Amino acid sequence: MSTTNSPLVDNYLRRLRAALAGLPADRRQDIIEGVTQHIADARLQLGPDSQEGDDAIRGILGQLGDPDVIAADALDAERGSIAAVRPPRSVRNAVWLMYAGAAVSLAAAIADIATRSELREVLARTPMARNLIGTATTATFTQAAAVNLAGVVLFLLMARWTAKGSITARTLACVLSACARWLCLSGPGNCRRSARGRRPCAC
Amino acid sequence: MTQMRRGAIEYCVLALLRRREWYGFELAHALAEADGLVTSEGTIYPLLSRLRRDGLVDSAWRESPQGPPRRYYSLTTEGTAALKAFAGQWATFRETVDRLLTEGT
Numbered sequence: 001m002s003t004t005n006s007p008l009v010d011n012y013l014r015r016l017r018a019a020l021a022g023l024p025a026d027r028r029q030d031i032i033e034g035v036t037q038h039i040a041d042a043r044l045q046l047g048p049d050s051q052e053g054d055d056a057i058r059g060i061l062g063q064l065g066d067p068d069v070i071a072a073d074a075l076d077a078e079r080g081s082i083a084a085v086r087p088p089r090s091v092r093n094a095v096w097l098m099y100a101g102a103a104v105s106l107a108a109a110i111a112d113i114a115t116r117s118e119l120r121e122v123l124a125r126t127p128m129a130r131n132l133i134g135t136a137t138t139a140t141f142t143q144a145a146a147v148n149l150a151g152v153v154l155f156l157l158m159a160r161w162t163a164k165g166s167i168t169a170r171t172l173a174c175v176l177s178a179c180a181r182w183l184c185l186s187g188p189g190n191c192r193r194s195a196r197g198r199r200p201c202a203c
Numbered sequence: 204m205t206q207m208r209r210g211a212i213e214y215c216v217l218a219l220l221r222r223r224e225w226y227g228f229e230l231a232h233a234l235a236e237a238d239g240l241v242t243s244e245g246t247i248y249p250l251l252s253r254l255r256r257d258g259l260v261d262s263a264w265r266e267s268p269q270g271p272p273r274r275y276y277s278l279t280t281e282g283t284a285a286l287k288a289f290a291g292q293w294a295t296f297r298e299t300v301d302r303l304l305t306e307g308t
Contacts, residue, residue, distance in 0.1 A: 016245075027252055034227045034248035037273060041228035044270050063235065065243020074249030077209055 008057045009039055012067060019071030021089060023078065031074065035064065091162060094170055098159035101177070105151030112145045151180070212240060213250060214293070217278060217286040220260060224275040227251060251276060259285055 016035060020028045042060040064070070120137045128136060154176060161169030212234065219225060219233060230251070231244040241247060254260040259282035264272045278286070 027249075027256070030252040030255070031248045034251060034274070035245055037226075037271075038228045038231060038244070038248070040270055041226070041273070045228075063243075064245035067245075069243050070245040070249065073209070073243070073246045077206075077249065077253060 006054075006057055008054060008061065012039075012061050012064075016067035016070065019067045020074065022071075022075050031070075035070075038064065091170075094173070095159045095163045098155045098162065098173060102152045102155035102159070105148045105155060109145050109148035109152065112141060112148060116141050209250070213254060214286060214289045215240065216247070216250065216254065217259060217282050217289075220276055220278040220282070221286065224263075224265075224277045226265075226273040226275050230276070254282070258282075 013032060013036060017028065017032055020031060023031075039057075039060055042063075043057070046056050046060075116137070119141060120133065123133050123136050123140070155173075158169050158173040158176070162173065215234065215237075216230060219230060225233075227248065231241065231247040234241040234247060235244050251260065251262075255262060255276075258279055260276050261279050262274045262276050265275050267273045
């Protein structure tokens with residue numbers, strides 16, 4: 001519904017829509033529609049002379065209140081109510097990325113298991129005492145598989161906590177991803193990149 | 204807005220709707236006028252949306268003499284019952300709180 005041709009109003013409604021992102025789409029639409037109509041009614045009441053003045057519009061928007069305040073109040077009221085509150089898009093994206101991370105870690109763990117014999121052959125070509133090759137294979141394989149499986153579990157836990165709205169989990173996930181990347185790039189002992197030329201861990 | 208304040212305002216809206224249908228702007232204005240019961244008029248719209256979802260109010264579009272059609276809100280049977288129940292509890296609640304608040308002075 002076009003109320004206005006007023007950039008001030010358009011901007012206000014845009015901010016409100018963004019701030020209400022945590023609500024289901026139909027509820028959000030309901031609120032936006034009410035506020036849009038409110039602005040139109042308030043402007044009608046002002047009379048034709050002051051209808052287009054920016055100061056008059058600022059006054060109306062000021063009385064409506066800051067979009068963030070309205071949204072915070074709406075979301076707060078919704079908490080504990082029957083209607084499910086959907087997390088904002090940024091959080092849903094983060095959760096999907098964490099699920100993707102879990103999938104990559106799982107794939108890496110499966111690849112580790114599938115290529116165990118190959119690993120043995122690679123290690124056999126290195127200047128290593130024969131009796132140590134078996135131990136080295138087991139140690140490298142166990143470490144890599146454990147890291148990847150731990151990655152799966154961690155990613156799933158982080159996704160779950162993040163979906164529940166934990167900011168700490170999101171921060172922790174970022175730190176862990178950064179650590180995983182750092183281990184991958186800097187620690188040849190933690191990484192078989194040099195031996196196999198494959199990206200070994202889920203980073 | 205605190206939970207208590209918000210809860211009370213919901214019933215104030217239901218009380219206003221008891222006599223006739225209102226549209227959003229009127230309600231927001233009346234509540235803001237009533238001793239600053241509502242400081243951000245915009246908070247009334249999430250509130251109306253919740254009341255509608257919970258089946259306490261209903262709404263219908265009506266032509267307006269000027270401008271686009273307006274959404275008018277009315278009380279449902281459930282809304283009337285909820286308001287009646289609240290009015291009874293509120294009187295007792297208010298007396299108890301008043302008593303406790305003045306007892307020590």
